[in-house]
Amino acid sequence: MSQDPIIAPEGSAWPDPAALADAVAELETALGTALPEPYRSFLLTYGGGAPYPLIFDYAPDEDDPERFLDRLNRPARVQELANGKTFGDGTPQGFAPIGEDPGGLIVLLSLHPGDFGAIYAWSATAEPWGGPNNAPDMLVPLGADFGAFMATLYETEDLMGYEHWSTPQRRALQRELVLP
Template identity: 30%
Template sequence: MPTDGRAETGVEFVSEEGPVSVHELNELERRLGVELPSDYRSFLLRRNGGRVHDNDLATPEGEEIGIAVVSFLSLGSEGGDSMDEFLGVYSGRYPEELLPVAEAAGGNLILIRVEEGREGEIYFWDHEQEGDEEPVWENLTLLAPSFDQFMEALVPYVD
């Protein structure tokens, strides 16, 4: 793991939780009845969530698109940035094939698809466009085909 607070992409982490164990990951998968994509599992084993400095998501051509991560959710912690907290607050508001992995700016979410055959896709969930009664796909935007590719697209915000 980098010791200067930077992720593999150059986005700087300003805080992070203690390491998560393989046992904790296996327990989460058992409890949720899903299998986490391997690149996301690796991320959690290296860096169990954490808050990040100002950032933006960039297209493969380098164009910033105005979606920023506030913090990556952590396992085994309590409080505002824990996955359990987000599962409790947001459960039933996004399609069940998805799992929250990060808080985006503006009270939105970054979700990972855990549905077999399409696992690993990363989506932006816009809370202002969510369905009134049931979760909808219309307020979701596909950001990347995998967690690693999503992380590669995060860049420091430049004013």
């Protein structure tokens, strides 16, 4: 099923563009690097939010690969997660946690020079990063960059994703999702 991408804000209103510019600048300072395009433009335009379609395939689970991209985090949430506030020393180093599914799968944006901007899935844990149960080789590639990942989002024939996404507030505030 084909669906033009839409997005709704996380809260009850769209963020102020000037406040978004400040929040993105603060995030880049905290991360120590400029964010890659098209993710940076996405944040400056939408500030995060709930995209639709929202289903992506998580390859390690062959029996049930479909996952929901529940939200793309606001800049403040990305910074909070990157600083280890939620997962402590289990937080993957050199990545920005940009999104989440409802079951503990975190969508990461690589800040490493070799794959800068690539998107990965991380099964969240507080186990120390770099240890045997939480290491870079356990990350699952989702896209070469943010735009490539977003292009993989889809809907099922039974509209399972829309049932998860659709609330009166989201429908009232939805916008077309356009990436540069």
